[in-house]
Amino acid sequence: MKKIKLIYNSVAGQSKFKYFLDTIIEKFMQNGFEVSLFRAGKKTNLYDYLKNVDSDTYGIIVAGGDGTLNRVVNVMMRNNIKVPLGVIPAGTSNDFAKHIKMPYNFSECIDKIILGNIQEVDVGLANDxxxxxxxxxxxxxxxxxxxxxxxxxxxxxxxxxxxxxxxxxxxxxxxxxxxxxxxxxxxxxxxxxxxxxxxxxxxxxxxxxxxxxxxxxxxxxxxxxxxxxxxxxxxxxxxxxxxxxxxxxxxxxxxxxxxxxxxxxxxxxxxxxxxxxxxxxxxxxxxxxxxxx
Ligand SMILES: [Mg+2]
CATH class of the missing domain: 2.60.200.40 (Tumour Suppressor Smad4)
Incomplete structure (x- = not known):
């Protein structure tokens, strides 16, 4: 079974995402994915959660805004974690998700992730x-x-x-x-x-x-x-x-x-x-x- 690591920020975007969590897990499961959840906060240790990704991991999916996405990108880049990253725009500000045209409807967004158009994209580095x-x-x-x-x-x-x-x-x-x-x-x-x-x-x-x-x-x-x-x-x-x-x-x-x-x-x-x-x-x-x- 292919695995999804779903990281969500429970306080992002007026805290709406958590009410959709069950529907989203159901949708991934119906499509043959096993979902593991991580509730991200400022003090949680993302690295501990992400360090054991294996070849069965289909993707690391972030449901949150630009700030949550940034923290995940930093952990992945620093630790050479090479699994594809997906974003569900669930923050107050979703500028990057907007740039890559992720749908604002969570269900459509998951359809797009499941479709699996995976591409290499650039990342900026400012000092460290x-x-x-x-x-x-x-x-x-x-x-x-x-x-x-x-x-x-x-x-x-x-x-x-x-x-x-x-x-x-x-x-x-x-x-x-x-x-x-x-x-x-x-x-x-x-x-x-x-x-x-x-x-x-x-x-x-x-x-x-x-x-x-x-x-x-x-x-x-x-x-x-x-x-x-x-x-x-x-x-x-x-x-x-x-x-x-x-x-x-x-x-x-x-x-x-x-x-x-x-x-x-x-x-x-x-x-x-x-x-x-x-x-x-x-x-x-x-x-x-x-x-x-
Ligand atoms: Mg450019």
Whole structure:
């Protein structure tokens, strides 16, 4: 019998997923899979659960948001666990699942996993932390990390909006040096995003056609903006028309180094979770992990 390791985050996405658990296990079992369950929390030991995967394991399936997915990816990459990874979008923010077009209907999502379109995809590495979707720093980028879990569960994604607006009023730009194979940029910036995927904070079209199989990261740097310029740029971003804006620097690179020169900014964030500190050395691990697409 083929095995599924199902990891779920019981507090993700307004805690809805646990009510579907029985239906989901039933569906896998009807299709000939044996399911083992792991209830993931911040302090649970994922490595202990994943270290004994054997050749009968069809897939490791994560039901949660970007943060839960990030923790599983980190354990798999660090321990060379080569089983295909699947994602059921059950978090507050499901940016990577959205990028790979996993259906929001849990049952359809499982159909897709059972169909078994397994492909190698890229993974980002920022210092010692892997990311599957995005590594970022600056204005808005850590709203998910800074938002209270109670508020997240009460009002979902709207809670990020409140955190972001609060940040807007007290934010100061910071100066960075960005080095790539082809460029050195020194600039006062509001934020930067280094994408493997394409959306962040539920906003699509942030990248100009990024691809998780091209061995490259899509980098968006938003220069220091006046308050009045932020809203105009946000409008363009929502329409996906920001790529040639004079406040935007867009790069596509295999690796980059980001050094903070001046100003205060929180440590970078990876997939909505705590990331490494500056200076950042970021690279794309081409085809680093197998996933159900
Ligand atoms: Mg890419």
């Amino acid at each position: 932390k892997y990311f599957i979707n995005v590594c970022s720093a600056g204005l808005f980028t850590n709203a998910s990390q800074k938002t209270d879990i109670g508020l997240k569960n009460a009002i979902g994604k709207l809670s990020y909006f409140f955190t972001a607006v609060y940040q807007l009023f007290k934010f100061k730009p910071f100066e960075v040096k960005i080095e790539t194979e082809n460029d050195i940029i020194i600039e006062k910036v509001s934020l930067f995003l280094i994408f493997n995927g394409s959306s962040a904070g539920g906003i699509d079209k942030l990248t100009d056609g990024s691809n998780i199989q091209d061995g490259l990261l899509d980098i968006i740097v938003i220069k220091d903006c006046k308050f009045s310029e932020v809203s105009i740029l946000l409008g363009k971003i929502l329409l996906g028309k920001h790529f040639d804006d004079k406040k935007v620097i867009y790069l596509r690179e295999k690796w980059l180094r980001v050094t903070k020169i001046n100003g205060n900014v929180d440590d970078p964030d990876v997939d909505g979770d705590e990331g490494p500190r500056f200076p950042l050395e970021v690279r794309c691990i081409e085809k680093g992990i197998k996933m159900f697409l």
